[in-house]
């Protein structure tokens with residue numbers, strides 16, 4: 001499948017999943033397109049659309065937690081930021097994603 005077609009397919013696949021979780025694609029179309037492109041490249045290379053912003057390890061179980069969309073595995077953290085780590089997805093009510101900041105995992109205290 002060509003990369004553009006795969007990006008479109010991933011969009012269609014991810015949309016209902018993240019909607020269920022209260023998220024949507026970032027309104028920043030350029031960022032969304034870039035991140036999806038990176039995922040298509042990772043999928044081609046490793047067989048899964050891994051997160052373009054989180055490092056893979058040698059532990060399969062850990063890597064499965066960063067297959068996009070990884071929101072269910074990091075829900076509290078991402079809800080606190082109102083975005084996922086990469087910013088591909090933001091809370092449904094977010095209109096200005098540039099105003100959202102990442103909170104490093106080390107600084108995020110689970111409740």
Ligand code: SF4
Nearest residue numbers: 051068070084085086
């Ligand atoms: S941080 Fe965002 S883009 Fe990266 S895998 Fe998770 S949901 Fe996908």
